[in-house]
Amino acid sequence: MPGFWINMGPQHPMTHGLWNMKVQVDGETITDARPEIGYLHRGYEKIMEVREFQKNVVLTDRLCYVSSITWSHAYCLAVEKMMGIEVPVRGQWIRVVSLELQRIASHLMWLASYGPDLGFLTGLLWALRERELFLDLIQLMSGARMNQNYPRVGGVRNDLPENFAAMCQRSIEHFLLKMEEYEKVFHDSKVFHMRTEGVGLLSAADAINWGVTGPNLRACGVNVDLRRLDPYETYEEIDFEPQVWHDGGAGDSYARFVVRFNELRESCKIVLQALEKMPKAGAYRAKPPRRAEGEGYAKTEDSRGEALFYVIGDGDDRPYRVKIRSPVFSTMAATPLILRGNKLADVVAILGSVDVCVGEMDK
Amino acid sequence: MSVSAAEPVPRVSGRPVAGIEKEILAQLVVALGSKLKKAETVRAGLVHGFIDRKDLVAVATYLKVTLGFEHLACVTAVDWKDRFECVYHIENYYNGCMVEIHADVPYDDPRIASLVPLWNAANFHEREAWDLMGIEFDGHPDLRRILLPDDFKFHPLRKDFAQEVDRQYISRRKIRGGK
Numbered sequence: 001m002p003g004f005w006i007n008m009g010p011q012h013p014m015t016h017g018l019w020n021m022k023v024q025v026d027g028e029t030i031t032d033a034r035p036e037i038g039y040l041h042r043g044y045e046k047i048m049e050v051r052e053f054q055k056n057v058v059l060t061d062r063l064c065y066v067s068s069i070t071w072s073h074a075y076c077l078a079v080e081k082m083m084g085i086e087v088p089v090r091g092q093w094i095r096v097v098s099l100e101l102q103r104i105a106s107h108l109m110w111l112a113s114y115g116p117d118l119g120f121l122t123g124l125l126w127a128l129r130e131r132e133l134f135l136d137l138i139q140l141m142s143g144a145r146m147n148q149n150y151p152r153v154g155g156v157r158n159d160l161p162e163n164f165a166a167m168c169q170r171s172i173e174h175f176l177l178k179m180e181e182y183e184k185v186f187h188d189s190k191v192f193h194m195r196t197e198g199v200g201l202l203s204a205a206d207a208i209n210w211g212v213t214g215p216n217l218r219a220c221g222v223n224v225d226l227r228r229l230d231p232y233e234t235y236e237e238i239d240f241e242p243q244v245w246h247d248g249g250a251g252d253s254y255a256r257f258v259v260r261f262n263e264l265r266e267s268c269k270i271v272l273q274a275l276e277k278m279p280k281a282g283a284y285r286a287k288p289p290r291r292a293e294g295e296g297y298a299k300t301e302d303s304r305g306e307a308l309f310y311v312i313g314d315g316d317d318r319p320y321r322v323k324i325r326s327p328v329f330s331t332m333a334a335t336p337l338i339l340r341g342n343k344l345a346d347v348v349a350i351l352g353s354v355d356v357c358v359g360e361m362d363k
Numbered sequence: 364m365s366v367s368a369a370e371p372v373p374r375v376s377g378r379p380v381a382g383i384e385k386e387i388l389a390q391l392v393v394a395l396g397s398k399l400k401k402a403e404t405v406r407a408g409l410v411h412g413f414i415d416r417k418d419l420v421a422v423a424t425y426l427k428v429t430l431g432f433e434h435l436a437c438v439t440a441v442d443w444k445d446r447f448e449c450v451y452h453i454e455n456y457y458n459g460c461m462v463e464i465h466a467d468v469p470y471d472d473p474r475i476a477s478l479v480p481l482w483n484a485a486n487f488h489e490r491e492a493w494d495l496m497g498i499e500f501d502g503h504p505d506l507r508r509i510l511l512p513d514d515f516k517f518h519p520l521r522k523d524f525a526q527e528v529d530r531q532y533i534s535r536r537k538i539r540g541g542k
């Protein structure tokens with residue numbers, strides 16, 4: 001029965017949110033797919049035009065509720081570029097620490113949702129257990145587990161708490177031990193390899209042409225990490241290796257898994273280095289001007305890819321226009337390409353590996 | 364599997380090239396000449412170019428084919444009340460340079476050429492610009508609303524789409540007894 005459309009969503013365990021993937025099947029094989037998004041559209045770009053620059057941070061936190069700090073930071077960075085202010089050095093280092101802690105928490109949330117996608121419920125329980133470690137650290141730092149409202153235009157809200165480096169050290173040491181257990185469970189599992197290897201292929205040329213960014217692009221073997229390609233904050237001074245899939249071939253679900261999984265370790269390294277290298281005292285926040293005119297953009301390496309904010313000010317204390325470029329929004333355009341030719345039973349395994357966050361996709 | 368390898372994988376260093384923005388600007392000015400109304404470097408790795416909407420495809424083709432700008436990051440539409448402006452962020456993965464192309468679009472005839480033939484990434488972004496700002500992209504394969512429902516009648520990001528602009532808080536000035 002060719003041309004038979006199936007709705008996977010808007011209420012489906014695969015979606016991890018509210019969106020609809022229509023797939024056209026011929027027997028068991030997918031011949032076409034069409035993502036339908038917008039169920040969670042909250043009109044952020046419009047709302048932000050009537051709020052002061054700083055107050056928009058509350059909104060950008062909720063763009064992706066599992067990766068709040070990275071999104072608020074991208075917005076603050078764009079506003080700083082527009083206003084032309086410089087964050088004090090210690091503020092930049094604190095930002096790096098918070099960004100990487102948030103990236104770990106976000107990737108662990110992805111791991112937690114990817115496990116059940118493959119029928120592996122232990123993955124959910126383990127990853128959420130370890131995610132609490134990092135949410136606790138973030139709570140120590142900012143006062144909240146989620147939606148922290150931590151970055152400020154010009155710096156961060158507060159200094160690090162006392163003894164924070166030691167606490168990070170302890171949590172990360174514990175986490176790295178757990179990572180070895182994860183490796184045994186995921187990498188050494190034959191079933192896991194069978195479900196992910198050679199499934200959901202995306203070539204590097206296609207990925208670039210369709211605007212796929214972040215870990216999904218690096219899984220295709222393209223060495224693009226904006227922390228290296230367009231260094232912001234103090235990433236230039238940190239010694240880390242962007243995680244790229246080197247084993248050749250087009251990026252499949254397994255490559256995407258490996259890249260994200262290795263990024264967890266890399267982020268741990270960055271956090272420890274940053275805590276060591278940062279100046280032990282000093283200003284962490286600059287005072288931004290109340291009104292600003294001009295335009296600025298900032299692109300950062302978000303947990304899911306390239307986050308780009310384009311902010312225009314017209315001399316008022318509110319932005320004239322804010323444009324949010326969400327990596328998932330662009331990746332979603334390429335999902336039909338990834339899905340075509342695969343089996344219907346693999347849709348969940350493929351879209352889980354892409355790491356969809358509906359909040360930032362629908363804005 | 365539907366994997367095509369129509370284009371070769373670009374060489375990627377993963378590192379920015381210092382001073383690249385001046386070089387790119389010089390190349391743009393030489394090759395495009397009168398098509399650029401204004402062009403300038405803003406900061407390291409960022410070039411601004413202002414063009415007319417009829418030159419968009421020529422400029423974008425030159426950027427992609429000759430200069431190797433392979434990544435279309437973002438398509439933005441801005442409502443300046445008397446005109447629209449489409450802003451394209453086009454990025455080079457090899458040297459980390461970003462070119463920001465500003466194309467003017469008249470208010471009474473909001474249409475501009477689509478960049479989907481060059482970058483498929485433009486597909487969703489142009490649909491979003493049509494949905495929220497009402498810019499029509501000529502040559503787009505599937506120009507439907509994307510975030511809002513199909514039967515929605517307005518383009519809400521336009522400045523004449525009313526929204527509550529009164530401040531929803533008591534200002535510090537007011538607390539101190541001012542207006």
